[in-house]
Amino acid sequence: MAIHAVPKSQWETYFANLSKHLKASQAELEVAAMNLGDQLEAEWLPFYGVSYDPKDDIIEFTLQDVDHLVRRPQEVYVDDDVEGLHSIEVVDGDGVRHLAKLKEALKLPPPT
Template structure:
């Protein structure tokens, strides 16, 4: 996982939006108070956005707009296939892990 500097959050995720098309995402929330909880399970992902004016990191999914107020740290896991996950740590030290996956490509039937 690589840590992104705060000034890079908005341009990084703006540029990454094109690569996220067609991916699904799962959001897991980890904290000492709540333990480990799944917030959303493999929904179509529309985008990851950081708005510096309101200091909100937003995960936009089908049927869910997950907002993380006052993020303190953002880590990304990237390999040759692209972005695999994003971890956002908020001001209360709650870790929100957004795992990404591409849809399975089914072989075309032979006719």
């Protein structure tokens, strides 16, 4: 597995392309903060997509019955390899980590 940062200038396009390739993916969503500890927001629900709205500076994870908003995102990391995408981690302006783990690696097309 290879974890790497996605530059902010690419978030909108990266997430739009990623969401196009979600078919039958499931995700677990975890939020980790010093004052809260690790909190499970969603456990293995159908994962519909993730998007970035630059106007409002919000990343939105969309799962079945869950819309999870990350306000003022500062960093985005993805864990991927030849098998596909394994997880997406977003760090917000308060240092809170929002982690979406995919049950099975999401197969992505080669970069263009």
